[in-house]
Amino acid sequence: MMAYLALAIGLMVADHRGQYGQQIRARMAWLTEPMWWLASAPSRAFTASREGLALRGQMQEDNARLRRELEISSARLNRLNAVAEENLRLRELLGGTRGYRLNVQMAGVLDIDLDPYRQRLVLDAGSNTGVRVGQALIDSGGVLGQVIEVGPRRSTALLLTDPDHAVPVQVVRTGLRAIAYGMGRTDRLNLPNIPQSADIRVGDLLVTSGIGGRFPAGFPVGTIAELNPDATRLFVVAQAQPAAHFERGLEVLLVSNLPPVTDMGPPAPRPSPTPATPAAQAPKPAPGNLP
Structure with missing residues (x-):
């Protein structure tokens, strides 16, 4: 017992002064690190798969939500286009600001x-x-x-x-x-x-x-x-x-x-006045007749 106690005290003193134990632990850790990596591989694989499934589920939910929002936005856009066309037709009927653009x-x-x-x-x-x-x-x-x-x-x-x-x-x-x-x-x-x-x-x-x-x-x-x-x-x-x-x-x-867009073409040319012909003139009364 005394011999073991003396040996333990000697080893502690040597480790404290020469840092031999730290060097040995570092080398042992380098040797045992692959074993720890292999031992923790199933846990890491399970965690990665769970995170991947959660991320995939979240992406599917986001995709479905974005699809719904896109459908709603498309419906609203179609409704606005229909209202705009109707507004344009009403403006044409009323003769208002027809064909206004921005x-x-x-x-x-x-x-x-x-x-x-x-x-x-x-x-x-x-x-x-x-x-x-x-x-x-x-x-x-x-x-x-x-x-x-x-x-x-x-x-x-x-x-x-x-x-x-x-x-x-x-x-x-x-x-x-x-x-x-x-x-x-x-x-x-x-x-x-x-x-x-x-x-x-x-x-x-x-x-x-x-x-x-x-x-x-x-x-x-x-x-x-x-x-x-x-x-x-x-x-x-x-x-x-x-x-x-x-x-x-x-x-x-x-x-x-x-400026408003108009669909009217160029104005039609105005017909030139036709000069009066002698046939078109009123006949003169004959001499001796009462008008």
């Missing part, structure tokens, strides 16, 4: 000024690329504003929320028309002078009405957020949350109405 152009944002008293947007497109004063700006959310200054390579747009900006809007649910004014805030638009009897609610969607021809009809403008009576208690003042993303996005679309 001119769309993309432009990049160089600078944006969101000062409460001056809200402007500088674009990297100008008259050289066809930009002109009055074109409407939209992004993925809705209407941003309109172009007010155009240079050869740059243009400046007035944002929808500028205090000097106004846009004709229409409530989608009821067709009520109003004017939305900027308030100098990127989260609010003001709609004053709404009659008390008007059917308008919080949450109603506002789109451009197309009145005036500056903004094409049908683009989202905002959503009604508040309804309050004015000072006279005779009208309602509504405040709307803008649909556009004023504080993010590096590209915008410039849209404008193209």
Whole structure:
């Protein structure tokens, strides 16, 4: 016992000073590592197969969901195409803005000024690329504003929320028309002078009405957020949350109405007047006869 104890103490002292035990353990680990890898192979294979099955199941669910969404989107698109064709036929019958189309152009944002008293947007497109004063700006959310200054390579747009900006809007649910004014805030638009009897609610969607021809009809403008009576208690003042993303996005679309398309051909030539012939002239009375 004493001999074994002395041997153990000697080995511990040698291991502490010479680190012999650590070297031996490292070599033994190198030798036993293949055995550990083989022993853990079934567990790793089971884990990999389970993760693969779960990933495959998730992909199948996502694929089915995307297929359903695609079918729904296709149905909606077909419905919108049918409505557009019907709208075009009605416009033809009514003699309205027949064949209106949109001119769309993309432009990049160089600078944006969101000062409460001056809200402007500088674009990297100008008259050289066809930009002109009055074109409407939209992004993925809705209407941003309109172009007010155009240079050869740059243009400046007035944002929808500028205090000097106004846009004709229409409530989608009821067709009520109003004017939305900027308030100098990127989260609010003001709609004053709404009659008390008007059917308008919080949450109603506002789109451009197309009145005036500056903004094409049908683009989202905002959503009604508040309804309050004015000072006279005779009208309602509504405040709307803008649909556009004023504080993010590096590209915008410039849209404008193209002239209506007409199917009428060139006017038919007018027939030239036929000169009167002597036969066509009234006969003169004979001498001596009473007229």
